[in-house]
Amino acid sequence: MKKVQLENTDIEITPIIFGGNVFGWTLNEEESFRILDAFVARGFNAIDTANNYSYWVPGNVGTESERIIGNWIKSRNLRDKIILATKVGGRNLIQDKPNxxxxxxxxxxxxxxxxxxxxxxxxxxxxxxxxxxxVEETLSAYNQLIKEGKVRYIGASNFSSERLIESLDKADLFNLPGYKTLQPEYNLYDRKHFEEFLQPVVDKFKLGVIPYYSLASGFLSGKYRTEADLEQSTRGEGIKKYLNERGVRILDALETISTRHSISYSAVSLAWLMEQKSVVAPIASATKEKHLDAFLEAVNVQLSHDDLKLLSEASEY
Structure with missing residues (x-):
């Protein structure tokens, strides 16, 4: 499978990153191993997680995703084949604010x-x-970790444009490592904040974008058309906000292009995102092996100018 390069790094990844928030939440360890095996068997190589994923699940401590991935890497002896991304600084059971x-x-x-x-x-x-x-204190920590060989590159997620600019300017001013990537919420439905406030920063500093919620928590898969459909998923309540006139318009456009290319709604949604300026690779999760088919469809399909125009116009805000 063709790989893409993260901006200003020597990291090469396949065009879709697996989102590890499902590990320890909607998938147990055995199921997680199975889906990760299927993911790499299809030629993909990048996994994104965090040190606090699934802390919201009763009985969890929030480290389950990293632990499951680590157990899988060790059992399969695949560390040198995998590009591994994780995060620090989020909320967890011990602290209720970023640190x-x-x-x-x-x-x-x-x-x-x-x-x-x-x-x-x-x-x-x-x-x-x-x-x-x-910001310079945070960057000084990363500077130490890079010098020690524990971290190769750093990225940012969930930043305001002002703080992101400050971080990048201070990195230059104090000769500290700068963020190479930005992981924002960005998809066919959730466009406004990224495109209006963060895209200009990304363009100026040449950051690589690896969006999360690429399928809008599953809404863009097309399986949620009515409020009754929301009962199918643990994410149902969070998807309710998409069931409006604009959301239906987007689903109708997805249906048109899905039929045109004989691929899934998810594949169309991911393919549109992969065509957006500065997007290196979207992050997407899967809980069943058949969901990974959409990843391959997205990588292999070539959306036409008219396809992209229809999707962009249907999702205008």
Missing amino acids: TTKSHILKEVEESLMRLNTDYIDLYQTHYDDTKTP
């Missing part, structure tokens, strides 16, 4: 490395911006 202090990052990275059964992280990302911590 990007140097001491916190240096502590958390050791625990992530241990859970992931690796001695380095390819892409270490600030999960949420802790606005009380100076």
Whole structure:
């Protein structure tokens, strides 16, 4: 499978990244191993997770996703074949607010490395911006980790445009490592915030974009057309906001192009996202092996100018 390069790095990944938020949440360890095996068997190589995924699940502590991925990597002996991205600085059971202090990052990275059964992280990302911590303090922690060989590159997620600019400017000013990637919420439905506020920053600093919620929590898969459909999923309540006139218009456009190319709604949605400026690879999850077929369809389909125009116009905000 053809690979794409993350901006300003030597990291090459396949065009879709697996989102590890499902591990320890909607998939147990055995099921997670099965879906990861199927993912790499199809030629993909990049996985994104965080040190706090699934902390919201009763009985979980929030480290389940990293631990499952680490157990899988160790059992399959695949570390050198996988591009591994994780995050630090998000909420968890112990703290209810972001924390990007140097001491916190240096502590958390050791625990992530241990859970992931690796001695380095390819892409270490600030999960949420802790606005009380100076950006140069956060970057100084990453500087130390890069020098120690524990982290290759750093990325940002869930930043305001102002703080992202400040971080990138301070990195240059103090000769500290700068963010190479941005992981924002961005999909065919959720376009406005990224395109209006973050896209200009991405363009100026040449960041690689790896969007999360690429399928809008499953709404863009087309399986949710009515409120009754929401009962099919644990994410149902969060999808309700998409069931409006604009959402239906987007689904209608997806149906047209899905039929035209004989591929799934999910594949069309991912393919549209992959064609957007600065997007290197969208992040998407799967809970069943058949869901991975959409990943391959998205990589292999060539949407026409008219296809892209129809989708962009249907999703105008």
